[in-house]
Amino acid sequence: DVKVTQSSRYLVKRTGEKVFLECVQDMDHENMFWYRQDPGLGLRLIYFSYDVKMKEKGDIPEGYSVSREKKERFSLILESASTNQTSMYLCASSPTPEDEKLFFGSGTQLSVL
């Protein structure tokens, strides 16, 4: 089975801190994605990557950046965390650019105080 692992299940940070959310997949998938999920808004795409060192903006990239130095790892960075970035963050991967079957991690619930 494909495993997508997110480094933290719960995270509490202070406003202005730099925050790193890590995601690792073990199936050599090409595509990786970061979403955030908020009540009433569903899942919104922040960034995605279709190859090492490649990235594309999703629907809500403002306030975020990403890094993909290795194929299996995709990091989401909040340069200066703000309270409106309190959310559930979900990482996903898919095998190829044409494949829409996503495999999700369990999520990181981030609280910014």
Place this chain on the structure above:
Amino acid sequence: LAKTTQPISMDSYEGQEVNITCSHNNIATNDYITWYQQFPSQGPRFIIQGYKTKVTNEVASLFIPADRKSSTLSLPRVSLSDTAVYYCLVGDSGGYQKVTFGTGTKLQVIP
């Protein structure tokens, strides 16, 4: 990018068949239709994917009419454990997939 429209919520009694319909009027020729299920505090899980007509697996069936402007996810004889949010997605056919979710349908199964 094809936008999807689903009912916000549905209720069903245990043992009934549940049909959730998704509208995607501007679906592109190469787009597939994919459904996911999400339980509270978990990431979404792939259920089923199809292009046209009917697809069935051990979990659900997916019905797609000839014009492909809508699709219906059918869950046979639901149980309490099927209470979840169900998302319909239509893929971006531009090569590299920007997979965008809508707000989904919250299904509540009642004993």
